[in-house]
Amino acid sequence: QVQLVESGGRLVQAGGSLRLSCAASGRTISNYIMGWFRQAPGKEREFVAAIDWNGSSTKYSDSVKGRFTVTRDNPKNTMYLQMNSLKPEDTAVYYCGAHMGLRWDLADRRSEYRIWGQGTQVTVSS
Numbered sequence: 001q002v003q004l005v006e007s008g009g010r011l012v013q014a015g016g017s018l019r020l021s022c023a024a025s026g027r028t029i030s031n032y033i034m035g036w037f038r039q040a041p042g043k044e045r046e047f048v049a050a051i052d053w054n055g056s057s058t059k060y061s062d063s064v065k066g067r068f069t070v071t072r073d074n075p076k077n078t079m080y081l082q083m084n085s086l087k088p089e090d091t092a093v094y095y096c097g098a099h100m101g102l103r104w105d106l107a108d109r110r111s112e113y114r115i116w117g118q119g120t121q122v123t124v125s126s
Helices: none
Strands: 003-007 011-013 018-025 034-039 046-051 058-060 068-073 078-083 092-099 113-116 120-125
Touching: 003 092, 003 113, 018 034, 018 092, 018 120, 034 068, 034 078, 046 068, 046 078, 058 068, 078 092
Parallel strands: 011 120
Antiparallel strands: 003 018, 018 078, 034 046, 034 092, 046 058, 068 078, 092 113, 092 120
């Protein structure tokens, strides 16, 4: 089974940029649709972005579209989330996940992800 570890979260000012990484071990991530989710205090974990097996297709939530970019490097077994023009409402713990199915149309469904990392905190100050 694949294990996931996120990194790159920190405190940043509004308008700034961050790049999160999700490093995998145990199995190759090329077998999985991969996704980023986030959870703010008192809120449910929500979809942010997903990328298909070879990186040819991506999808984003409306709240981050045009500001965030998800990529993957299968030989390095790593996924990334480039976050630009950050806003205070982007403050959350960011989690990467491995999607357990084969349906790209379900890539934004939290219930389809069964393997998660421990999360990395992103805080955006105004």
